[in-house]
Amino acid sequence: MMLREPARVVEVNPLGNMTTPLTGEELMANNPYRPWPARITSITDLTPTEKLFEFRLIDERIREAFRHEPGQFVELSLFGVGEAPISISSSPSKRGFIELCVRRAGRFTEALHAMQCGDIVGIRGPFGRGFPFERMKHHDILLVAGGLGIAPLRSLINNIHDERSEFGKVTIIYGSRSPSEVMFRDQFEMWRHRKDFDLYLTVDHPDDTWDGEVGLVTKPFEHLELDARHTYGAVCGPPVMYRFVIDEMRKKGIEYDHIYCSFERHMKCGMGKCGHCQIGHQYVCIDGPVFNYWEAKNIQGSM
Amino acid sequence: MLYRVIDAEERDALVSAFMQEYEVVAPVKRGRGYVFDVIESPDEIAYDYSTTTASLKKYLLPPRETLMTFNAVDNCITEHAECIPPRVIFGAHACDINAINRLDQVFRDGRYPDPYYTARREATLVVGMSCMPTDDCFCHLWDADEARFGYDLFLHDIGGRYLVSISSVEAANILEAACNPRVATDEDRSDFRQATRTRQLSFNQNIPDIQDVAMLMDAFHKDEFWDELGGRCLSCSACAAVCPTCFCFDLQDRLSPDGTQGERYRVWDACTSPQFAEVAGGHNFRPDGRERVRHRMYHKLNGFLANYDRMLCVGCGRCVSACKADINPIRVLEFFEEKGSEHDA
Numbered sequence: 222m223m224l225r226e227p228a229r230v231v232e233v234n235p236l237g238n239m240t241t242p243l244t245g246e247e248l249m250a251n252n253p254y255r256p257w258p259a260r261i262t263s264i265t266d267l268t269p270t271e272k273l274f275e276f277r278l279i280d281e282r283i284r285e286a287f288r289h290e291p292g293q294f295v296e297l298s299l300f301g302v303g304e305a306p307i308s309i310s311s312s313p314s315k316r317g318f319i320e321l322c323v324r325r326a327g328r329f330t331e332a333l334h335a336m337q338c339g340d341i342v343g344i345r346g347p348f349g350r351g352f353p354f355e356r357m358k359h360h361d362i363l364l365v366a367g368g369l370g371i372a373p374l375r376s377l378i379n380n381i382h383d384e385r386s387e388f389g390k391v392t393i394i395y396g397s398r399s400p401s402e403v404m405f406r407d408q409f410e411m412w413r414h415r416k417d418f419d420l421y422l423t424v425d426h427p428d429d430t431w432d433g434e435v436g437l438v439t440k441p442f443e444h445l446e447l448d449a450r451h452t453y454g455a456v457c458g459p460p461v462m463y464r465f466v467i468d469e470m471r472k473k474g475i476e477y478d479h480i481y482c483s484f485e486r487h488m489k490c491g492m493g494k495c496g497h498c499q500i501g502h503q504y505v506c507i508d509g510p511v512f513n514y515w516e517a518k519n520i521q522g523s524m
Numbered sequence: 525m526l527y528r529v530i531d532a533e534e535r536d537a538l539v540s541a542f543m544q545e546y547e548v549v550a551p552v553k554r555g556r557g558y559v560f561d562v563i564e565s566p567d568e569i570a571y572d573y574s575t576t577t578a579s580l581k582k583y584l585l586p587p588r589e590t591l592m593t594f595n596a597v598d599n600c601i602t603e604h605a606e607c608i609p610p611r612v613i614f615g616a617h618a619c620d621i622n623a624i625n626r627l628d629q630v631f632r633d634g635r636y637p638d639p640y641y642t643a644r645r646e647a648t649l650v651v652g653m654s655c656m657p658t659d660d661c662f663c664h665l666w667d668a669d670e671a672r673f674g675y676d677l678f679l680h681d682i683g684g685r686y687l688v689s690i691s692s693v694e695a696a697n698i699l700e701a702a703c704n705p706r707v708a709t710d711e712d713r714s715d716f717r718q719a720t721r722t723r724q725l726s727f728n729q730n731i732p733d734i735q736d737v738a739m740l741m742d743a744f745h746k747d748e749f750w751d752e753l754g755g756r757c758l759s760c761s762a763c764a765a766v767c768p769t770c771f772c773f774d775l776q777d778r779l780s781p782d783g784t785q786g787e788r789y790r791v792w793d794a795c796t797s798p799q800f801a802e803v804a805g806g807h808n809f810r811p812d813g814r815e816r817v818r819h820r821m822y823h824k825l826n827g828f829l830a831n832y833d834r835m836l837c838v839g840c841g842r843c844v845s846a847c848k849a850d851i852n853p854i855r856v857l858e859f860f861e862e863k864g865s866e867h868d869a
């Protein structure tokens with residue numbers, strides 16, 4: 222597909238100052254609602270309901286300008302279907318490509334799952350505040366993911382792996398409902414094998430082949446040893462999980478403001494306007510989606 | 525600020541002058557109430573209107589607005605231009621100008637300026653007009669009974685003449701050409717002071733003045749008052765529709781019948797609607813009226829304050845008339861008033 226001339230979006234009559242078609246970065250700055258065309262470059266089946274999509278922004282200027290932090294998200298757009306906020310699952314160091322791990326959950330995600338390599342989608346973003354990667358350096362890291370919560374955490378995990386020597390001990394606890402729902406297992410197992418990370422995989426419902434732990438994601442905390450004063454925690458998962466995991470982290474002695482959680486809320490605009498993502502006085506889309514526990518405690522209705 | 529005085533008889537000439545170059549929107553009588561509408565003649569204007577049923581926001585944030593059009597076959601944005609008429613909003617009361625100022629903060633001045641809103645806002649002149657409070661007005665509590673900025677002209681009624689605050693060159697030129705603005709005399713100034721005072725003393729004294737309502741809302745977040753208040757919400761979202769500062773919206777796509785072309789548009793939405801905070805998988809973060817109404821009141825009287833140092837509610841009183849279930853910020857203030865007097869007793 223050829224990239225068209227960027228569309229003329231707003232024209233004011235007769236002041237004339239907005240009639241010039243906006244182009245390139247100017248448009249990015251001026252019309253944050255405009256999705257940029259991106260091509261699907263690869264699709265990997267992860268589980269029966271989740272696929273990993275790799276996208277490449279077609280416009281080179283936009284592709285070059287696109288930089289994200291782990292924990293940020295994009296608004297993915299399928300014209301005629303709508304938009305959905307999706308966490309970026311790839312490391313910021315993977316320049317030029319954006320990976321999104323998407324669960325089939327309804328109308329939009331069904332439509333995406335039906336797409337093929339080479340198809341065009343729209344992407345705008347990245348949006349939101351991610352994990353404080355720089356501040357986390359030179360600390361031990363404890364990452365806890367439940368189910369699809371691995372999607373945003375994978376960006377952080379991959380980024381940590383890129384700069385492994387900058388971090389102390391890194392522990393990953395990743396809980397799924399059943400063995401078939403465990404994502405990126407080969408990659409994680411390999412890193413465990415190479416002693417890059419400590420890895421605890423847990424499932425609620427094991428099958429005959431399962432050799433990991435059985436139970437909730439909080440189970441491995443029973444025998445976890447950590448240097449709490451020098452540890453950052455990161456949590457992402459279904460809403461019910463936060464309370465329990467954070468309690469365990471607090472019991473181990475990790476500081477309130479060293480525990481980071483990524484929140485999911487209904488989102489439309491992604492930039493602090495439509496109101497859908499609000500919790501208390503915070504907009505999850507721009508003030509989050511990553512909040513530390515101290516901030517979260519100070520938002521009425523966050524957990 | 526620059527002040528001049530014009531005679532009351534000159535206002536029609538001013539409106540006519542604006543009508544030469546702009547579409548003029550003004551308060552007009554409709555049935556038993558008032559609405560803002562495009563006028564054809566200055567005679568239509570209800571200069572001494574109380575409060576319009578709906579607010580002015582539709583001129584800056586239309587209830588439904590196309591953001592872009594696209595070709596759904598190759599997933600491309602297609603050419604689309606929105607024509608925005610240069611417009612004058614004539615006769616806005618102070619609370620409504622303060623409401624626009626709040627919308628400006630969200631849509632024009634933030635980190636992601638909204639090009640649609642900004643284009644409309646820049647094509648709009650605002651002419652304010654002083655007013656007297658109705659029984660439902662409580663703008664004075666939130667310091668919104670006076671517009672300090674956000675208008676081009678503001679006409680203060682000082683009895684048979686207007687003291688005009690002049691803020692923009694564009695409007696000053698039209699005022700100059702259409703009327704005979706003169707320098708204010710001591711008498712004008714004294715009448716202005718008197719008029720301001722009369723207005724300030726005319727507010728309904730039964731509406732409790734609770735300046736620390738934001739803090740109290742935090743402290744009483746779990747009080748059963750919210751069950752009672754929100755429990756009676758009908759989820760009609762009339763409150764949000766009439767409110768000058770409710771700006772939440774939804775984004776949707778619509779396809780042509782053959783499925784090849786389409787548009788992405790935004791429509792007003794409201795946090796009082798049941799699905800507003802529902803996410804995939806069916807989890808709803810605010811599943812019932814209690815949470816939804818509390819959230820709305822919170823945003824109006826607490827949350828926006830935390831972010832912008834001013835209340836989002838401007839005390840216009842529209843939701844007081846619009847809500848069939850008697851839910852509005854005054855009820856919240858009364859609850860805290862009661863809490864205070866329980867203690868005194």
Ligand SMILES: Cc1cc2nc3c(=O)[nH]c(=O)nc-3n(C[C@H](O)[C@H](O)[C@H](O)COP(=O)(O)OP(=O)(O)OC[C@H]3O[C@@H](n4cnc5c(N)ncnc54)[C@H](O)[C@@H]3O)c2cc1C
Pocket residue numbers: 294303304305306307308309321322323324325326327328329330331369372373484485486487488489510802803804805806
């Ligand atoms: C910050 C953030 C990051 C996310 N990251 C991922 C991810 O990495 N992978 C993934 O699979 N999913 C992610 N989600 C969830 C994803 O956005 C929803 O699954 C998706 O919107 C569901 O749309 P649907 O039409 O398929 O589902 P339906 O249930 O049919 O949804 C109906 C409509 O509700 C709205 N809706 C429902 N849930 C949400 C939601 N959470 N946010 C916004 N709108 C919603 C949409 O308008 C949607 O069209 C994330 C959500 C957020 C807020």
Ligand code: SF4
Pocket residue numbers: 756757758759760761762763764796817846847848849850851
């Ligand atoms: S608060 Fe009143 S007006 Fe608003 S949705 Fe509920 S019943 Fe309707």
Ligand code: SF4
Pocket residue numbers: 763766767768769770824836837838839840841842843844852853
């Ligand atoms: S909440 Fe009610 S009183 Fe306050 S600005 Fe909105 S409509 Fe007016």
Ligand code: FES
Pocket residue numbers: 487488489490491492493494495496497498499504505506507
């Ligand atoms: S998603 Fe619109 S305000 Fe956050």
